[in-house]
Amino acid sequence: MSAFRRAKLSSILLRTLVASFALAGLAFGAENPLGEIMTNSDGAITNSPVDGVTLRYIEVNDITMRIAEAGDDGPLVLLAHGWPESWYSWRHQLKYLSELGYRVVAPDMRGYGGTDAPIAVDDYNIENIAADMVGILDHLGEERAVMVGHDWGAIVAWQTVQFYPNRFDGLIAMSVPFAGRQERSPMVEWRETFGDNFYYILYHNEPNGVAEREYDSNPRELLSRLYLSPRSPRESPAITDPRASAGGWIGRLGAPKSLPSWLSAFDLNYFVGEFERAGFRGGVNYYRNFHRNWELTESLKNAHIGIPTLFIAGERDVVIGGASEARLQGAMSRVVNDLRGVILVPEVGHWVQQEAPDVVNQAMSDFLTDANIIP
Numbered sequence: 001m002s003a004f005r006r007a008k009l010s011s012i013l014l015r016t017l018v019a020s021f022a023l024a025g026l027a028f029g030a031e032n033p034l035g036e037i038m039t040n041s042d043g044a045i046t047n048s049p050v051d052g053v054t055l056r057y058i059e060v061n062d063i064t065m066r067i068a069e070a071g072d073d074g075p076l077v078l079l080a081h082g083w084p085e086s087w088y089s090w091r092h093q094l095k096y097l098s099e100l101g102y103r104v105v106a107p108d109m110r111g112y113g114g115t116d117a118p119i120a121v122d123d124y125n126i127e128n129i130a131a132d133m134v135g136i137l138d139h140l141g142e143e144r145a146v147m148v149g150h151d152w153g154a155i156v157a158w159q160t161v162q163f164y165p166n167r168f169d170g171l172i173a174m175s176v177p178f179a180g181r182q183e184r185s186p187m188v189e190w191r192e193t194f195g196d197n198f199y200y201i202l203y204h205n206e207p208n209g210v211a212e213r214e215y216d217s218n219p220r221e222l223l224s225r226l227y228l229s230p231r232s233p234r235e236s237p238a239i240t241d242p243r244a245s246a247g248g249w250i251g252r253l254g255a256p257k258s259l260p261s262w263l264s265a266f267d268l269n270y271f272v273g274e275f276e277r278a279g280f281r282g283g284v285n286y287y288r289n290f291h292r293n294w295e296l297t298e299s300l301k302n303a304h305i306g307i308p309t310l311f312i313a314g315e316r317d318v319v320i321g322g323a324s325e326a327r328l329q330g331a332m333s334r335v336v337n338d339l340r341g342v343i344l345v346p347e348v349g350h351w352v353q354q355e356a357p358d359v360v361n362q363a364m365s366d367f368l369t370d371a372n373i374i375p
Contacts, residue, residue, distance in 0.1 A: 082151020111282015
């Protein structure tokens, strides 16, 4: 156990009590398929709620990571989740791909769930996160893998295969497209664009940890308002003033009138329990590295991605801003030499691999077969 984990032991154990009640389904009356919840010394859950998926801890890149695994043979598929998520975001893909004969691994990314959450902001820069991904391959004794990422995990995936082009046979990115390194820092662009108005990425970069304090105060309120589909019914938001000074993010998101069909009460409780224990600072620190990552990737400004690549997103994902398949294909083809396709799933929003698991699973399987990455 790292020194950081030992130092945080007492506070984490206290939060674990709260997480355990949520995971037992008390908040929503859900049954608890885990049975007796098993935790390690810092309260991180060690038994998996998904049949055929196991959880364990490995030492990678000077931190302890919790990884979910399914299948013990075949080509490795590495799944990187985004914000605010966990390995559990990949529950449908872990099971499906392993049954096809792949070895599938989904870590809690640095700062999330059962994985260490260093305090320093710079510990979450893209070089460190990419090294985490390759460190998992090294620990598992795998020379190569298929890199898959959603949301922030997609950003990690795009950059990791550029930093380590000889370690990956394929790339599947979801939600966040890539058209190469920008000429200007994205933080400069966003500050000029939004000025005094609220934008969640700028909010995450405000000083003194204001964003994580808000989210830590009520993880359920944040997650239940984010984990919705585009047409999910909501209450009116409490904050309608666009100025950043009017308040944080939770009040700007209308409360859900019900859970979407793809998210059960147990699913939400599991996610909530993970953040009640681990907190949000680690995940928010990724956003605090946008400018630093731009600086660190200067050497990649003319780099191309040569491996087979697939992009998947919900047609109504706000991240793609209404872009068509043709527009996305054109933008990414400038830096991706072997773009095998762009798939936009109709009527689906940001959480594409959870909202439309059957479509996503089939697309992933077809891509792997087409790229000759076959068990």
